[in-house]
């Protein structure tokens with residue numbers, strides 16, 4: 477564990493700190509994420525939530541990592557906060573109360589990964605159509621949706637397209 | 643001076659109504675101003691002065707589907723865009739034709755994934771597929787000329 481001044485000021489809220497080429501990553505738990513972000517915003521001048529995203533490590537456990545990227549314009553600094561979720565829980569508290577920009581970013585993570593954000597004001601799909609079934613960035617979803625078409629399987633593939641071959 | 647003499651001087655061409663209508667339709671196609679992705683850039687340059695689509699009777703792209711009779715699907719169609727595209731197609735008055743411009747519109751192209759429709763022939767009937775990523779303006783013009791050939795041969799019954 478490497479020490480960083482940020483981790484020291486947050487104390488127990490951080491379980492691990494990783495520093496790689498001056499990039500600081502603070503690892504916390506999902507219960508403490510809201511408090512960590514609030515403290516960083518109010519006490520350390522990290523006023524911008526640049527991005528909020530998720531990573532799927534299937535089949536490893538804990539399966540998901542939520543990643544929060546914060547920027548401080550005042551101190552010209554960036555920091556990355558991570559928390560891990562088990563495949564079975566797939567839920568985390570919302571941080572849209574801390575950073576308003578998290579509202580849409582959390583909707584995107586919900587849309588593509590199916591992770592629920594408890595207390596989110598309006599958790600709907602944002603990029604995919606409303607009637608879409610499933611969450612396509614999960615590892616169990618196949619990358620390709622259609623077989624590559626050759627002469628031997630072309631007819632079968634085109635059978636699914638109403639207007640093909642007219 | 644009998645009429646036969648006069649007609650003989652002018653020359654008479656006989657044709658069928660079908661051919662005359664097909665000829666008229668094929669040389670006054672109004673495409674819809676509808677670009678979806680990178681292919682639309684090539685479509686714009688096809689209309690611009692260097693390649694000049696108006697040489698083939700397509701002076702102007704109409705911004706309204708109700709005034710156009712050719713839809714050039716220029717670019718990949720995302721699943722969210724698919725209902726919109728179908729809606730625009732339904733709003734076009736008949737007779738109407740569709741060109742799938744580029745690999746994405748024809749078969750999904752490089753985007754074989756959850757977000758993109760694997761060829762617009764899933765949602766609208768396509769008359770001409772133009773290959774390329776993106777197709778050069780010459781290729782698109784070739785596709786349009788082929789469509790004109792097709793329109794010239796079309797029976798009137800098709801659009802009743």
Ligand code: SF4
Pocket residue numbers: 679680681716717718743744745746747751774775776777
């Ligand atoms: S075929 Fe190529 S140029 Fe055209 S929309 Fe697809 S990726 Fe873009």
